[in-house]
Amino acid sequence: MDIGDCYVGWATDEDIRTRGASGGLVTAMLAAALEKGLVEAVVVLKKLGEFEAVPVVTSDPEEVKAAAGSMHSVPIVLSRYLDYGTKVALPAKPCDARSTLEQAKRGQVDIDTTYIVGLNCGGTMHPAVTREMLDVMYKLDPEDIEGEEIDKGKLIFETKDGEEHAIKIDELEEEGYGRRESCQYCAVNIPTMADIACGNWGVIGDLAGKGTFVEINTKKGIEILQNAIDAGAVEITPADDKGKAIRAKVDGAMMNVAAAANDKFLAPIEGSHLDYYMNALSDCINCGACKTVCPVCACGEGAKCTDFSSASDTYKMSLFHLVRFVHLMDSCIGCGQCTDVCPVDIPLTHIYQRFAVPMQEEFEYKPGMDMTTPPFFGVDLVEEGH
């Protein structure tokens, strides 16, 4: 097994294979990592309901197996859950993986002991918005839903009576439903920065729906997959070229869609920028939730943005946000969490991206894609001949 190799794999355990998505490879791999002592903990997503899940840390392989089934949750701030250096395996969408890398750069997470099992992602949906959408667009009762799936540009819900209801995603997004805004313009679908990238794109022929496509990105990726094979938990077969081509094609198509969304959402502001930002931020109640959930902020208590501003400030703009605008220019990955948690519905991710993207483009630096140092810290001590 080498870095760059691609395989299609599945769980050997019958139960995991049927309950897990695409042959249950990820679940089996995570459980095997725990059982064989490769890691001490695994982060799994625990379902709260059909549309919601929370990340939980567990060291019980049975709990990992119980959590099988595809569910996308929001990026977690791994460093808040675990001590530095804990051996952990983390299933991660591209934004989860990117935020973990950014935390590692800031000394919050030990990248050498963190196994990132990447999952392909075409976007996530906000639980509350999904419920509303089911009601308004699908005319379905949210409690009636048993499964969801995205296929050929359509979002399909399966109801308990076994019927499938499909609506074009474009149509939904036109109406303001569908994926989170940040997911709509996110162009990273395959987690190339994770140790191993898994997903169902590129699984064809007899294996379609029964296997997971994996690409090995790092040495840790080899370790975790090999460990599962040695434990007899998974089986793999090399991926064929046709599968690889299809996977790349899906990725490319999604990127085009994202680029179009990017032009739409992040089109230049018309009129006065200052008015726009003052207006947008005037509702801020200084709760600090956006900073608390921010996966790339490693400041913790006593951060500049909070220490130098207070709810009693009478400034024309919130100093808290101004500081964060600068702070996140080289690190914002656009995960969308700040917008999700904002109690007064300020489109924060959108605003942060407006500041961050041009700067990241200028420095040709995309945060979280690899372990290169952010430009803000990129001062070399031997520069200028000293």
Added chain:
Amino acid sequence: MAEATATGTTGTDEWQPKIVMFCCNWCSYGGADSAGMGRFQQPPTVRVIRVMCSGRMDPVFILNAFLEGADGVLFSGCHIGDCHYVNGNYKATIKYKFLKAMVNELGLEDERLKLDWISASEGERYAEVVTEFTEQIKKVGPSPLKPEGVI
């Protein structure tokens, strides 16, 4: 305003901007001294704040200056290669780049923020930089971020 001029409190009725200037202890602050000693004329628009090194400049200082009512912010340090803390001014250039982009996106006029290098012996240059910057700010007028009631 007309009354104030008549009684001579301001001397002129032209609007005078408020500028906050950060000077590094070893070069630019010395430059300000030299400007005084050499009696180089300069407008009284600048409030100088001394920092040990231009590398000490924190975006918070600059943003706060604007929110408190500064019409412009100037910051200066030793010439590149002369910083007394090896590469503080190099760090300052990076922060400046970020701040500049941020201030532009925010919609504040580009002219309101400036970074310049002034050494301790450049008294004349110090006066020039201050004069030029003051003229520049006069052209763009009072800052839109100035709180109500602050002149």
